Amino acid sequence: MTISELQREASHAHIHPPPQGFVSRYVISFDHKVIAVQYFITSGLFFVLAGLLAEMIRAQLMQPHNTLLSAQTFSEAYSVHGSAMVWLVIIPVLTGGFGNLAMPLMIGARDVAFPWLNMFSFWLFPPAGILVFLSFLYGAPQAGWTEYPPVSLHTPGTALWCAGIFLIGVSSTITGINFMVTIIKMRAPGMTWTRMPLFVWATLVTAFLSAIATANLSAALAALFIEKIFHVPFYDPANGGSPVLWQHVFWFYSHPAVYIMILPAFGIVSEVLPTFVRRPIFGYRAIAYSSVAIGLVSFMVWAHHMFTSGLAQWVQLPFMILTMAVGIPTGIKIFSWVATLWRGRIRLSTPLLFVIGFLSCFTFGGITGVMLASVPADIHEHATYFVIAHLHYVLFGGSIFGIFAGLYYWWPKMTGRLLDERLGKIHFWVMFLAFNATFLPMHWLGLLGMQRRVAFYDNQFEGTNLLPMVAHTNVFVSISAFVLGLSMLIFAYNALRSATRGQVAGPNPWGARTLEWMTSSPPPYYNFAEIPLVLHGPYDYGKPLPYANISQDLATEPVD
Amino acid sequence: MATHAISIGDAEYQEVRSHRLLGFLFFLISDTIIFSSFIFSYLYDRSASAVWPPLGIERPGLYLAAVNSIVLFGSGVTMHLAMEAWRHANRSRFAGFMIATIVLGVGFLSGQAYEYTHLHDTWWGSVFGASFFTLTGLHGFHVFIGVIFLITVLLQTRRGVYDQSRYFGLTAATLYWHFVDVIWVALFFLFYVY
Amino acid sequence: MNETRSQPLLDTEFWSVTVLLTVISALLMWGVVIFPIDAWLPEASTVSKDIDFIYRFMAFFSVPILVYVNGYIVYFMWRYHVAKGEDRTATGSDIHDHPGLEAAWTIVPSILMLILGVLSYVVLPKYYLASAASVATIEGIGHTFFFEFRYPGLAQPVDNDLHLPVGKQVTIDLTSSEPDIRNAVIHSFWVPEFRVKQDMIPGMIVPIHITPARIGTFRIICTEFCGVGHSDMVGKVVVESQSDFDNWFKSEQHMQSNGATQAPISIAGGDAAAGGQKFAAKCTTCHGTGAFAERKVGPGLGNLFHDPDHPTLVTGKPANADDVADIIEHGFSGDLGTMPNMQVNQLTPKDVANLVAYLESLHK
C-alpha cells in the first residue's frame, strides 16, 4: 500500500462520543484507560492487605517460638499472602493495569477489540479478591498458594479460595483473548510487527500465556473444588486419586504464570530504558523474539517444582535442561539492556532508577533460579527459605520494581500530573536497600536448614554462623521487612500529593517516542483524533518522529 | 450485537467481524485446553493403574454410546447442510436443517441422560468415574449451551437480525457446534474404545 | 554525540574498568573455591560432597556474571549520565546491535548451562539408583506429625529416631500413612547435612539411598506443609560406629521384647504451673483447652476429667490421672487421629506428671 492509501484507511474509523454520567464513565466503563485505573486501585488495596499479612509473618518469625500467632493463623497468613500477591496484585496490575493503560495507546488504537468484555473481565476481579479474603472467616486455606492436596482438602476455606481464584482465572483468560485480538488486528496502519513497541510484544506473549495456561488452571481448580465439596476422587489418595497429579496440573499453569508475572515487567523496562538513556534500544529484535522463546519454553519446564516428589530420573532430565535453557533468552535481554546504557545520554530520573533496581535484583533472582534448576542442588534447596528468597528476588526484585518503574513512568500519562522526583528517589533507595536486607539473608537461612511454611523454627536460626555481624538473622530480616513496608508509604504520599501539588505534565514530559505520548495527558476518550500512520520503529532518538498525522512538536524536550 | 452491525458501514463490519472471528477461535482454543487438562488427568490415572478401568469398575456400554455418537455426528452434518442452505439464501431449507440439528442435539443429551441413570459407577465412586462423569458432563454441558445457542440464532434469523452478508452469530454457532463434535470424538475413543 | 564518533568505541577507561571488574571477580571466585562449606554445614553423607561441588561450580560462574552485569551498570550510569546544565535533548549512540557480541552472550551462557546440566546428570544417579551395596532397607513413614522408622529385625517401630551405622549404604523406603488413610497427607524427609530430601507421599513408596559419612546427630526435617504441626515435625538421625549401632539395636530389641520398659511414671507431685508452660509449648498445636468437641487436631482437653458427655477417654478407659498419663506417655491412635507418645513430644517423666497436674487444674 502506498502511504496515501494507508492514510486514507487510517482516518476512516469514526470517533464515538464519550459516555455521560458518573456510572457509565467511572464504574461500568468500557474505556480501557478507566479500566486500567480501576485495576490499579483494586490491586493497590489488595497489595496493602497482602503486604500487611507479610508483616504479620515477619512479626511472628522475630522469635523462634513466638506466641504472637497460632500455627494455624500463621499458615493462613502466608497462604493468603502468596495467593493474593500472585493473583490479586501482580497479574492484574501487569496485564489489566499496564496492559490496558498503555497497550492500546501504543499501537495507535481507540480501544481494545472487545471493550465490553474488558469491562466484564475487570468486574470479575473484585469479587474474586473478596472471596479469597473472605475465606478467613471459614478458616482460610493453609497449604500455601500452591494448595497441595490432600492437606488442602482438610481445610474448610479451600472451597472459597478455589472459587475466588477460578474467577480471577476466567478474568485473566478473557483479558488474554481480548489483548491478542487487539494486538493482532488493531495496530495502526504501518505498524508492522517489528515496529511494535517492546511492551506490546511482551503483552502479546503474556496474553497468549494467559489464554492458554490459565484455562488449564480453571480446570484444575474446578477439579479441586468438586473434590472438596462432593468428594469426587481426583487428588486424594484415600479415594484412589493422585496428589502428584495436582502438582502436575497446577505447575503446568503456574510455571507459565511466573512468566505472565515477569514478561510485562520486561516490557516496561524496554520502554523506560531508551527514553531515559536517549538512544535506540540495543538488540530490538533479540529482545522481542526472546520473549516469544521464553513464552514457548515456559510450557515445558513445569516439573522443576516437583524434583522431590518421586519423578523418574528420565523425566527430571529434560525438565532440568529446558529450565536452564530459559536462562539463555533471558540473559540475552539482560545483556541487551545493559548494552543500551552504554554511550547513552542518561537522565537519572526515578523510573530509570527502578529499572536499574530491576536489572540488579532480577539478575540475582534469575541466577538463583538456575541454581534451583539443577536437580541435585534443588533436592537440597526445595521447600526451604532459599526458594522463598528466589521467588521474592524475581517477584519483588523483578515484577514489583518493574511495576514501580511503570507507575512513575506512566503516572503523568494516566493523571496528567508528575510525581515528585525527590520523593521518588528517596522511595527507590529505601525500598532497594530494605528489599535486599530482607531477602538476601533468606538464602543462607534456607541452605542451612530452615524450611519454609513454619511458624516456629529451630533456635539455631536466630543467628547463623556465617555472618557474625548479623547475630540474629531472622530479627534482622523482620526489621528490614518493616522498613520495606514503610517505604511504600512514601509512594502513597507522593501519589496523593501529586493530585493537588504535582507539576502539570504536557503530553510528552519525558520526551519519549512511542505513540502513547503523542496525545494529551490524560488522553481523550477516543485516544487519537486521527489514527496515526507509522513509518518506522519507535526508538530512533535523534531522528524525526516516525509518524505521519502526528505533529512533530510532540518530540518535546524532557521536563525533568 | 448484530443489530448494531446493521448500522455500520461495510468496511467497518468486515473489520468487526474479523475481530470477533479471531476472538472466537482463541476462545475455542482455550476451551480445548480445559478439556485437554482433564484428559491429561485421565491418562495420568490410567497410566498409574495396572488394570484399567480399575478393578470392579465396568466401562459404560459401547452400544448406547455408539448410537449416541451417530446422533451427534449426524447433527454435525445437518448443521453443515443448514449453512450451505443459508449461503444459497434458501431460508426454509435452512430453518429445516437447523431444527433437525437442534432435535439431534437434544436427542444426544437424552441419550446421555439415559446412560447416566443406568450406570453402576458413580461420579465419586472411582477415579474412572470421576474422569468419566466430569469430562462427559462438561461435554454434555457444552452441547446444552450449543442447543441454546442454535435456538437463539434460529430465532434471530426469524427476526431478521442477520442478512446475507452479515451473519457472524450464525458462523459462531456453527463453529461451536463442530467444535463440540470434535471433542466428542476424543472422549468417545478414550472412554469406550481405548 | 558527533564528537565521540571519532574516538574508538571502547576507550582505555572502559578497558580499565573491565580489568578492575575482572580482578574483583577473580578474588570472589577464589573466595568461592576456598569457601569452607563443610564447616558451615557438615558434609555428612557421601553424596553431599558431590552436591556441594555443584554448588561451588554454580557460585563460581555466577560471580563473574553478577559482577560484570552490576559493574557495567554502575559504570555506564556514572560515565554517561547527563549532569546538571548539560544539553538535555542530546541523544546517545545510535548503534543498535552487534551480531558478534550478541552471539557471544548467547553462546557463553549456553555452554555454562550445558556443563551444569552434565554435572547434575552425573551426580544424580548417586542419589537415586538402587545399588546392591545397601546393607539394610528401612521403612520411613510420615505421620501427623512425626516420623516412624521400621527396621528389619525390630518388631516395633522407632519414632522420630533414626540410627544409622557410619559408612554403610542404607535404603530407606519413604511413604506416608495414617491409621485412617483419609487423614494421610504429604510429608517430606530432609536431612540438611546429608543433602537428601524426598517427599513422603501417601499411596507411593519412594526409596532413597544414603551412605552416612560422619558420626554425629542431625535433624530430620519435614519440609512439606502437612498441617498445624508441620513446624514441629522434626526428628533426629544418629550416625554412629557399627558397634554403637549394634548396641543400640540390641537394647532396642531388648526393650521391645520386655514389653513395658520402665516402671510406670509416677504422677505424684506434679506442678500445674510448670505443666501449663509445657502444654503451651508442646500441646497447643493440637489441643485447645475448651470442651471435647472443640477440636484442633486432637480433642479439647478443658474438661478432660469432668466431662459428663465424655466420661471415658478416647482409649475407652475412665478419665483418671493414671490413664491420662498413660496416653501422654505412650500416645494413642484412634478415630480422631494419632496422639504422639512422650518420646516424640520430647517429654521427661517429670513433664508428664506436671502435665497431668495442669490438666487436672483446668476445670473451674
Ligand code: HEA
Ligand atoms: C509478588 C509477590 C510477592 C510480594 C510482593 C511479596 C512481598 C513480601 N513477602 Fe512474600 N511471598 C510470596 C509472594 C510475594 N511476597 C509468595 C508467592 C510466597 C509463598 C507463599 C506460600 O508459601 O505458599 C511468599 C511467602 C513469603 C514468606 C514465607 C512464608 C513461609 O513460607 O513461612 C515470607 C516470610 O518472610 C514473605 C515475606 C514477604 C515480605 C516481608 C514482603 C514485603 O515485601 C511486603 C511489603 C509490602 C507491604 C507491607 C504493603 C504495603 C505497606 C503499606 C501500605 C504500609 C503499611 C506497612 C507497615 C505499617 C509495616 N513472603
Ligand code: HEA
Ligand atoms: C516472576 C516470577 C519468576 C521468574 C521469572 C522465575 C524464573 C526462574 N525460576 Fe523460579 N520461581 C518462582 C517465580 C519465578 N521464577 C516462584 C514464585 C517459585 C516458587 C513457587 C513455590 O513453590 O511457591 C519459583 C520456584 C522455582 C523453582 C522450584 C524450586 C523448588 O520449589 O524446588 C525452580 C527450579 O528450577 C525455579 C527456576 C527458575 C529459573 C531457572 C528461572 C529463569 O527463568 C531465570 C532466568 C534468568 C536468569 C538466569 C538471569 C539472567 C541471565 C543471565 C544474566 C545470563 C547468564 C546466566 C547464566 C549462565 C546462569 N524457580
Ligand code: CUA
Ligand atoms: Cu510433616 Cu510437614
Ligand SMILES: [Cu+2]
Ligand atoms: Cu517454575
